[in-house]
Amino acid sequence: MRELERELPNDAALAAEAPPIPALAVVGPGRVGRSVAAAADRAGIATRLAGRGDAVEACRESEAAILCVPDSEVASACWVVATAVPPVRFVGHTSGATGLDALAAARAAGAEVFSLHPLQTIPDGDADLGGAPCAVAGSIDDAIALARELAARMGMRPFEVPEEHRAAYHAAAAMASNLLVALEESAGALLDRAGVDGPSRELLAPLVLRTAANWAERGSEALTGPAARGDAETIERHIEALRETAPELLPVYEALTARAWALAGPAEAVG
Numbered sequence: 001m002r003e004l005e006r007e008l009p010n011d012a013a014l015a016a017e018a019p020p021i022p023a024l025a026v027v028g029p030g031r032v033g034r035s036v037a038a039a040a041d042r043a044g045i046a047t048r049l050a051g052r053g054d055a056v057e058a059c060r061e062s063e064a065a066i067l068c069v070p071d072s073e074v075a076s077a078c079w080v081v082a083t084a085v086p087p088v089r090f091v092g093h094t095s096g097a098t099g100l101d102a103l104a105a106a107r108a109a110g111a112e113v114f115s116l117h118p119l120q121t122i123p124d125g126d127a128d129l130g131g132a133p134c135a136v137a138g139s140i141d142d143a144i145a146l147a148r149e150l151a152a153r154m155g156m157r158p159f160e161v162p163e164e165h166r167a168a169y170h171a172a173a174a175m176a177s178n179l180l181v182a183l184e185e186s187a188g189a190l191l192d193r194a195g196v197d198g199p200s201r202e203l204l205a206p207l208v209l210r211t212a213a214n215w216a217e218r219g220s221e222a223l224t225g226p227a228a229r230g231d232a233e234t235i236e237r238h239i240e241a242l243r244e245t246a247p248e249l250l251p252v253y254e255a256l257t258a259r260a261w262a263l264a265g266p267a268e269a270v271g
Contacts, residue, residue, distance in 0.1 A: 022063030033068030034125030039154035059084035067093040074102040085109035097170035114138040114147040130155035227260035
């Protein structure tokens with residue numbers, strides 16, 4: 001995976017002389033919460049990780065709270081922590097697709113609100129957020145500034161996403177990460193059905209990693225294979241093989257091939 005890394009600005013170093021971040025309560029001890037709390041703690045931010053049961057107590061010892069809970073629970077968790085406003089002055093969440101309106105209870109209680117979404121896959125509570133881009137938003141300039149400062153202190157690169165386009169932003173993130181896993185699992189299953197000798201993931205991983213590295217460097221110019229060559233005959237053979245071997249994957253293949261064909265720019269699409 002090192003081949004995918006690129007030189008990134010050291011935002012944490014740039015923020016070293018900034019005013020101290022207020023005490024932070026991280027509500028939600030799941031994968032995201034533990035990773036965020038660990039990153040904040042390493043950055044020297046006074047941090048307390050809490051579950052729903054001790055969230056109010058943790059918030060009453062903090063000036064800022066960030067909700068690291070599933071999207072469907074952001075609003076209900078906000079109602080809980082809103083009882084700690086004040087002393088809490090800022091309440092945020094880490095959801096990529098959820099807007100600031102889910103934090104209405106905290107704002108009604110007198111807090112300003114923000115969001116902070118690490119644009120990074122977090123498979124466990126020990127995920128390293130350093131160097132990851134981070135989408136931020138805030139109800140007022142001070143809330144946006146706090147979100148940016150938190151992200152920078154944790155070693156991430158903050159950028160803003162318009163509220164009205166949060167779902168589209170998160171769909172792009174899901175396509176790039178979650179759906180990539182689904183795609184590679186589908187490719188592995190097809191390799192197994194084809195009777196190929198050897199662990200499918202082990203065989204495909206070098207190809208996947210090299211392709212991702214090429215895309216990071218070259219964008220659409222990294223496209224290779226039959227669509228890039230305009231080789232419709234090979235694509236038709238693929239389609240016939242899928243009809244026989246894995247018909248449930250045919251719509252996926254056809255949709256992605258049509259997109260690849262469009263990126264390559266041949267005159268006619270393949271169907």
